[in-house]
Amino acid sequence: MKPLLEIKNLHVHYKTFEGMLKVLNGVDLTIAEGEKVSLVGETGCGKTTTIKTILQVLPIPPARICAGQIIYRGKDILKMKPREIRALRKGEITAIFQDPLSALNPVFTVGYQLEDIIKHLHTGREQRSRKKIREQAVAVLRETGMPDAERILNNYPIQLSGGMRQRVCISEAFSTASRLLLADEPTTNLDVTIQDQILRRLDELVEKNKTSILLISHSLGVVKNVTDREYIMYAGNIVEEARTKDLFADPLHPYTRGLLRTVPKLTGEGISKGIRGRIPNYLNPPQGCRFHPRCDHTMPICRKERPPFYSAGDSHRVACFLYGR
Ligand SMILES: Nc1ncnc2c1ncn2[C@@H]1O[C@H](COP(=O)(O)OP(=O)(O)O)[C@@H](O)[C@H]1O
Ligand code: SF4
Numbered sequence: 282m283k284p285l286l287e288i289k290n291l292h293v294h295y296k297t298f299e300g301m302l303k304v305l306n307g308v309d310l311t312i313a314e315g316e317k318v319s320l321v322g323e324t325g326c327g328k329t330t331t332i333k334t335i336l337q338v339l340p341i342p343p344a345r346i347c348a349g350q351i352i353y354r355g356k357d358i359l360k361m362k363p364r365e366i367r368a369l370r371k372g373e374i375t376a377i378f379q380d381p382l383s384a385l386n387p388v389f390t391v392g393y394q395l396e397d398i399i400k401h402l403h404t405g406r407e408q409r410s411r412k413k414i415r416e417q418a419v420a421v422l423r424e425t426g427m428p429d430a431e432r433i434l435n436n437y438p439i440q441l442s443g444g445m446r447q448r449v450c451i452s453e454a455f456s457t458a459s460r461l462l463l464a465d466e467p468t469t470n471l472d473v474t475i476q477d478q479i480l481r482r483l484d485e486l487v488e489k490n491k492t493s494i495l496l497i498s499h500s501l502g503v504v505k506n507v508t509d510r511e512y513i514m515y516a517g518n519i520v521e522e523a524r525t526k527d528l529f530a531d532p533l534h535p536y537t538r539g540l541l542r543t544v545p546k547l548t549g550e551g552i553s554k555g556i557r558g559r560i561p562n563y564l565n566p567p568q569g570c571r572f573h574p575r576c577d578h579t580m581p582i583c584r585k586e587r588p589p590f591y592s593a594g595d596s597h598r599v600a601c602f603l604y605g606r
């Protein structure tokens with residue numbers, strides 16, 4: 282399959298009062314055309330930093346991109362001009378975030394916001410009447426499973442529930458017909474039943490529109506039924522990648538195994554049942570394998586050298602010395 286997006290050796294630091302936080306530590310990640318991929322790791326692992334870098338919305342400073350490439354359809358996003366980035370966000374890459382309330386403008390009705398996006402997609406000779414734009418807004422909102430879409434369009438974001446607001450954000454994302462959807466924990470703040478409904482609908486829309494998706498979550502359970510391939514991230518490194526079925530059948534990295542043992546919600550505060558300890562301080566991250574202070578299998582080499590990727594079968598790779606020869 283042709284790669285749509287390739288992240289190569291991405292290093293991102295944050296400059297703070299205490300010093301430099303070395304967060305992303307050489308991230309490699311590929312998404313093929315039409316592929317459904319997830320990025321999973323505890324809170325604080327660097328998932329949002331990764332997608333903010335793709336979207337070029339990182340706050341610089343304090344953030345600094347120290348090295349790496351993000352190749353989108355053959356071109357490095359990190360070298361694009363502002364005009365090219367704007368075009369990318371308009372028709373190629375869209376995002377939905379954890380908190381739909383902050384993504385929506387509180388002073389306009391959701392209808393106004395959705396119609397505004399649709400209007401800007403049809404410019405020049407393609408211009409549409411207000412009635413046609415309204416019809417399209419109702420249609421895209423309905424597709425997300427929103428009940429009573431016509432009436433909802435007259436509401437302000439604050440008048441809707443969290444699940445409804447997320448459906449509005451999803452309909453905004455799909456009305457731009459982009460090739461790649463970056464979904465950053467889109468259901469984390471929602472009730473479990475609503476979470477399932479929204480994920481299922483998201484999955485249907487991705488299939489129907491042949492969009493590629495990078496679905497981010499702190500829980501393996503959430504992505505299990507949606508994505509074809511998984512990347513597991515720990516403290517700014519990808520530590521394992523595999524097809525979803527292979528990852529669940531045969532998780533290899535001690536961190537992945539820990540994640541599978543944990544209860545659904547992880548907060549990064551060291552409460553996880555499956556993994557002792559917590560995410561390291563990025564001011565002075567552990568040498569060698571960043572996971573070694575929390576690992577039950579640490580060997581002397583783990584404290585000194587960074588584990589390379591070892592192949593563990595077709596499309597399955599793991600960065601851990603246990604699998605070296
Ligand atoms: N604006 C910022 N300023 C300073 N440090 C930041 C900032 N954003 C993120 N970080 C650092 O990067 C780490 C990873 O953050 P993030 O990418 O949001 O992780 P995740 O999305 O996996 O929870 C945080 O724990 C924090 O140390
Ligand atoms: S490389 Fe060593 S410390 Fe890191 S996960 Fe593997 S065994 Fe544990």
Ligand SMILES: [Mg+2]
Binds near residue numbers: 328329330465466
């Ligand atoms: Mg995040």
